Amino acid sequence: xxxxxxxxxxxxxxxxxxxxxxxxxxxxxxxxxxxxxxxxxxxxxxxxxxxxxxxxxxxxxxxxxxxxxxxxxxxxxxxxxxxxxxxxxxxxxxxxxxxxxxxxxxxxxxxxxxxxxxxxxxxxxxxxxxxxxxxxxxxxxxxxxxxxxxxxxxxxxxxxxxxxxxxxxxxxxxxxxxxxxxxxxxxxxxxxxxxxxxxxxxxxxxxxxxxxxxxxxxxxxxxxx
Amino acid sequence: xxxxxxxxxxxxxxxxxxxxxxxxxxxxxxxxxxxxxxxxxxxxxxxxxxxxxxxxxxxxxxxxxxxxxxxxxxxxxxxxxxxxxxxxxxxxxxxxxxxxxxxxxxxxxxxxxxxxxxxxxxxxxxxxxxxxxxxxxxxxxxxxxxxxxxxxxxxxxxxxxxxxxxxxxxxxxxxxxxxxxxxxxxxxxxxxxxxxxxxxxxxxxxxxxxxxxxxxxxxxxxxxxxxxxxxxx
Amino acid sequence: xxxxxxxxxxxxxxxxxxxxxxxxxxxxxxxxxxxxxxxxxxxxxxxxxxxxxxxxxxxxxxxxxxxxxxxxxxxxxxxxxxxxxxxxxxxxxxxxxxxxxxxxxxxxxxxxxxxxxxxxxxxxxxxxxxxxxxxxxxxxxxxxxxxxxxxxxxxxxxxxxxxxxxxxxxxxxxxxxxxxxxxxxxxxxxxxxxxxxxxxxxxxxxxxxxxxxxxxxxxxxxxx
Numbered sequence: 001x002x003x004x005x006x007x008x009x010x011x012x013x014x015x016x017x018x019x020x021x022x023x024x025x026x027x028x029x030x031x032x033x034x035x036x037x038x039x040x041x042x043x044x045x046x047x048x049x050x051x052x053x054x055x056x057x058x059x060x061x062x063x064x065x066x067x068x069x070x071x072x073x074x075x076x077x078x079x080x081x082x083x084x085x086x087x088x089x090x091x092x093x094x095x096x097x098x099x100x101x102x103x104x105x106x107x108x109x110x111x112x113x114x115x116x117x118x119x120x121x122x123x124x125x126x127x128x129x130x131x132x133x134x135x136x137x138x139x140x141x142x143x144x145x146x147x148x149x150x151x152x153x154x155x156x157x158x159x160x161x162x163x164x165x166x167x168x169x170x171x172x173x174x175x176x177x178x179x180x181x182x183x184x185x186x187x188x189x190x191x192x193x194x195x196x197x198x199x200x201x202x203x204x205x206x207x208x209x210x211x212x213x214x215x216x217x218x219x220x221x222x223x224x225x
Numbered sequence: 226x227x228x229x230x231x232x233x234x235x236x237x238x239x240x241x242x243x244x245x246x247x248x249x250x251x252x253x254x255x256x257x258x259x260x261x262x263x264x265x266x267x268x269x270x271x272x273x274x275x276x277x278x279x280x281x282x283x284x285x286x287x288x289x290x291x292x293x294x295x296x297x298x299x300x301x302x303x304x305x306x307x308x309x310x311x312x313x314x315x316x317x318x319x320x321x322x323x324x325x326x327x328x329x330x331x332x333x334x335x336x337x338x339x340x341x342x343x344x345x346x347x348x349x350x351x352x353x354x355x356x357x358x359x360x361x362x363x364x365x366x367x368x369x370x371x372x373x374x375x376x377x378x379x380x381x382x383x384x385x386x387x388x389x390x391x392x393x394x395x396x397x398x399x400x401x402x403x404x405x406x407x408x409x410x411x412x413x414x415x416x417x418x419x420x421x422x423x424x425x426x427x428x429x430x431x432x433x434x435x436x437x438x439x440x441x442x443x444x445x446x447x448x449x450x451x452x453x454x455x456x457x458x
Numbered sequence: 459x460x461x462x463x464x465x466x467x468x469x470x471x472x473x474x475x476x477x478x479x480x481x482x483x484x485x486x487x488x489x490x491x492x493x494x495x496x497x498x499x500x501x502x503x504x505x506x507x508x509x510x511x512x513x514x515x516x517x518x519x520x521x522x523x524x525x526x527x528x529x530x531x532x533x534x535x536x537x538x539x540x541x542x543x544x545x546x547x548x549x550x551x552x553x554x555x556x557x558x559x560x561x562x563x564x565x566x567x568x569x570x571x572x573x574x575x576x577x578x579x580x581x582x583x584x585x586x587x588x589x590x591x592x593x594x595x596x597x598x599x600x601x602x603x604x605x606x607x608x609x610x611x612x613x614x615x616x617x618x619x620x621x622x623x624x625x626x627x628x629x630x631x632x633x634x635x636x637x638x639x640x641x642x643x644x645x646x647x648x649x650x651x652x653x654x655x656x657x658x659x660x661x662x663x664x665x666x667x668x669x670x671x672x673x674x675x676x677x678x679x680x681x682x
Contacts, residue, residue, distance in 0.1 A: 064675065064678055116633050119630040120630050120631065123626050123627050123630060126623070126626060127613070127617060127623065127627065130617040130618045130619055131616065131617045131618070132618075133246055134246035134247070135245060135246050139678060139681065140613050140616060140617070140679075143613065143675055143678060143679060144610070144627065146671065146675065147609065147610070147631065147668070147671060148631065150667060150668070150671055151631050151633075151634070154634040154663075154664055154667070155633050155634050157634075158633070158634035158637045158660065159637060161656065161660075162637055162638055162641040162657065163637060163641075213247075216246075216247075220246065220247065220248050221247075221248065224248060279682070282542075283546070284542045284545060284546065284682060286681065286682075306546060306547075309542075311542075313537075313538040313539045314538050315538055315539050315540055315542060315543035316540065316543065317471070317538070317540055318537065318538060319478065319479065320471070320474070320475070324474075328467065328471055329543065329547050331463075331467045332464055332467055332547040332548055333547050334460070334463075374543065378547075
């Protein structure tokens with residue numbers, strides 16, 4: 001318990017530190033000005049989300065193979081945390097885009113596949129809520145999770161190659177492409193921090209899921225008497 | 226019943242566990258059914274009889290433990306598979322009796338499927354209704370088509386979940402005679418039953434299940450009558 | 459090979475069942491028709507716009523229709539627990555999926571071919587010149603819809619609210635098929651038609667990936 005509190009406090013402090021770095025350490029961007037600073041947070045969260053959903057995919061495969069409930073708990077945990085990350089990305093993107101390019105949204109490859117990813121994982125959670133029996137829920141959602149994850153690169157490339165009629169500003173293209181060294185450091189600091197914060201959320205949510213499972217088990221045993 | 230002599234096959238359950246979300250439907254069930262036995266499973270609703278039969282039919286995977294069929298031929302495609310009859314017909318309502326049987330015969334590589342289907346339809350007394358859709362069948366007829374489907378591939382093991390449910394006395398007599406014929410031709414029969422009847426008198430052995438465990442067995446001296454009335458422990 | 463013969467036997471059963479009642483085909487045809495008509499009420503495109511939007515709308519209609527048509531796929535196996543007897547009888551459970559997805563692809567294709575003349579008329583798009591390529595795109599796209607749809611219908615049949623769940627699971631997953639099929643169809647039906655082989659290859663790859671996934675994981679979809 002003590003370790004969890006320390007971890008949590010550290011994660012939150014680091015997020016504050018990252019925010020400070022975003023506003024006061026990173027130099028102001030030439031063309032976009034103040035609003036560009038949201039990019040560090042936005043892109044770092046996107047990376048953390050993608051890592052989390054990859055872990056979800058691995059957990060799904062492991063569940064199908066080993067049938068250990070822990071992998072199911074890890075799967076749903078990562079799906080939820082990943083979904084939160086993606087939601088943040090989808091909200092901060094337009095916040096950044098509107099002052100800079102005058103549009104709220106564009107159907108470029110990254111944004112569209114991010115949105116489809118969001119839809120797929122919402123469906124994943126919805127599917128889980130509609131199956132009552134725990135073993136069945138775990139297996140079927142793991143299988144859907146695998147199909148969904150296999151779909152993601154296909155979505156990305158289909159949009160990239162066949163939806164380029166409208167010239168679209170590459171909203172997230174800026175990461176790493178000739179960035180000022182200080183900006184680079186700030187960016188990777190953000191990436192580290194967001195991953196850590198995601199890990200903290202995953203740990204807490206996993207423990208919650210385990211407790212939920214234990215309570216559910218006790219309830220079912222009581223009902224069976 | 227025109228059955229060929231079969232390679233006698235038994236069943237062996239080795240420490241079978243089945244859990245559904247943490248609750249045990251079957252708990253460390255170890256049971257050896259000898260080839261040619263007619264075993265009755267008795268027990269209250271929820272004691273695990275259906276689960277045990279579905280595991281034996283290989284429709285349900287056990288959470289732990291092993292199932293084997295000592296004595297079966299190595300071709301798992303035909304006789305190796307048990308025949309299984311449950312509460313539903315497990316055939317297609319919209320197809321005719323004949324079409325259903327031919328379908329299941331073809332799937333299981335039964336030689337001359339059409340001839341075999343006809344043979345079985347005559348055996349169960351449905352030959353006249355062979356071109357009627359199963360949808361139109363009465364309860365007794367539905368059970369007969371289900372039995373025909375289960376026997377189409379000449380299994381050496383027959384699993385039957387509560388055969389007498391919903392049958393009138395004539396139906397029960399017919400079923401007792403049919404099961405007797407099947408058993409006498411060398412098939413190992415495992416069936417779950419409630420209470421005594423013409424059918425239970427076919428039993429060579431009975432066991433009682435309670436809360437997923439075997440609590441009584443006639444082969445260890447318990448009486449058939451008390452097991453069938455769930456008092457065997 | 460046992461897999462092929464089982465698949466053929468089951469496919470014959472699927473086709474026989476459908477041609478006796480024709481319920482899937484008729485409802486799907488009518489549904490696509492209604493959707494296409496409603497689209498033109500909502501949008502009322504000019505002739506030039508029709509050429510640009512029409513094929514996309516057709517594919518959208520196909521997707522919506524498929525997500526309804528695929529509902530009964532595994533539901534009808536629940537009525538008398540025929541799924542269990544099939545699993546008992548076949549040597550490879552993949553045969554069950556293969557038969558169903560081939561049948562579903564055929565049903566979709568028949569529906570689409572029946573709809574093509576009406577589509578051509580409503581949207582003033584001549585389809586005959588590029589018919590062979592159009593049929594190829596329709597085939598590969600419908601195959602993708604069927605593969606994903608058959609797999610997901612096995613999942614949704616085991617959940618509550620399955621009528622709403624299947625479209626919700628299926629439609630986001632089929633985004634690549636929609637995008638590519640629609641775009642390739644538009645350029646095929648353009649005044650100066652172009653065959654986008656890259657797109658056709660992409661559809662084939664989509665089909666291959668999901669067919670392989672279904673082959674690897676199919677038996678778990680049917681597990682109890």
